[in-house]
Amino acid sequence: MGLPYAFGSAPVPVKAGHQAFGTLAVAWSAPPGTVGLSKKQLRHLLGTADRLGAAFAALHAKRPPCWTAASYAPAVSTA
Numbered sequence: 001m002g003l004p005y006a007f008g009s010a011p012v013p014v015k016a017g018h019q020a021f022g023t024l025a026v027a028w029s030a031p032p033g034t035v036g037l038s039k040k041q042l043r044h045l046l047g048t049a050d051r052l053g054a055a056f057a058a059l060h061a062k063r064p065p066c067w068t069a070a071s072y073a074p075a076v077s078t079a
Contacts, residue, residue, distance in 0.1 A: 006030055006031055007029055008028050009028075010025070010037055011023045011026075012024050014052050014053045015049075016050075019053075019057060021056045
């Protein structure tokens with residue numbers, strides 16, 4: 001990611017157990033020499049990503065996604 005100003009960023013995994021759903025990335029303006037996230041802010045970000053992962057896992061358990069690899073596979077003619 002490139003921004004036209006100094007910035008900080010923190011990517012954290014969105015997962016539930018061993019099932020990964022993606023990454024939650026947060027970016028903010030940060031002048032050079034400033035400190036990144038505090039421990040409290042990082043805990044909050046990780047907790048948010050964990051809750052999001054749990055919500056995705058619950059949705060997946062109720063109804064698996066319709067965009068499985070099989071749905072993208074081209075039809076193969078046997079003729």
